[in-house]
Amino acid sequence: RDRFEKLGVxxxxxxxxxxxxxxxxxxxxxxxxxxxxxxxxxxDQYNYYLCHKSPNWLDFDRSQRPSHDWLRENISADKPVMLSEFSTAxxxxxxxxxxxxxxxxxxxxxxxxxxxxYVHWNRAVPGPGCDLTVDQGPALEGYRIAGQDPYFQQPLPRR
Structure with missing residues (x-):
C-alpha cells in the first residue's frame, strides 16, 4: 500500500x-x-459438509455468521465486509x-x-465430496433464485 501511495495510485x-x-x-x-x-x-467460509470430513451441514447463516461476527468484534466494527469466498458442498x-x-x-x-x-467460490477443491461448482442442478437453481431477489438488484455505486 505504501508503494502505491508513493506512486500516487x-x-x-x-x-x-x-x-x-x-x-x-x-x-x-x-x-x-x-x-x-x-x-x-x-x-473465506464454506459449508464443507462431508468434504474434508466435516460432519455437520451448515446452512448459509450458520456457515457465514460466525466469521462475520468474529471480524466485527475482533478486527473492525466499522469497515465494510466482503464474504471473499463462500460456497457449499x-x-x-x-x-x-x-x-x-x-x-x-x-x-x-x-x-x-x-x-x-459477496464472492462465490465456484471450483472443486481436492477431496471426495468437495465439488463446490454451481453449474447445474439444484445448486444452480438456488443460486439463480438468490440472484433474482430484489436485495441483489441494487444500483451500482457511482465511480
Whole structure:
C-alpha cells in the first residue's frame, strides 16, 4: 500500500481477507496490518459438509455468521465486509439442500448489513465430496433464485 501511495495510485481498495478457521483466531488477529492499511475486511467460509470430513451441514447463516461476527468484534466494527469466498458442498443424500443453501442468501444478507460484497467460490477443491461448482442442478437453481431477489438488484455505486 505504501508503494502505491508513493506512486500516487488512488483507485485501489485494499481488502484484508483470511481463509479462516476460527480455531486460528489468535493467529488471524496477529496478521491484521491495521486500519491504516485496510479498507475492507473479509473471510473465506464454506459449508464443507462431508468434504474434508466435516460432519455437520451448515446452512448459509450458520456457515457465514460466525466469521462475520468474529471480524466485527475482533478486527473492525466499522469497515465494510466482503464474504471473499463462500460456497457449499453438496449433500449426496439430499440434493435439495444445496439449492436451499443458496436460495436462503437473500434472507440472511439483510441481517449482515456491513457485508457489501459477496464472492462465490465456484471450483472443486481436492477431496471426495468437495465439488463446490454451481453449474447445474439444484445448486444452480438456488443460486439463480438468490440472484433474482430484489436485495441483489441494487444500483451500482457511482465511480
Amino acid at each position: 488512488t483507485n485501489v481498495v485494499w481488502v484484508w481477507t483470511v481463509s479462516g478457521y476460527l480455531g486460528n483466531a489468535e493467529v488471524m488477529k496477529q496478521l491484521y496490518p491495521g486500519d491504516d492499511y485496510v479498507d475492507w475486511i473479509g473471510m 453438496p449433500d449426496p443424500e439430499r440434493p435439495e439442500r444445496q439449492r436451499d443453501w443458496y436460495a436462503a442468501i437473500p434472507e440472511v444478507a439483510p441481517t449482515l448489513p456491513k457485508v457489501k460484497a
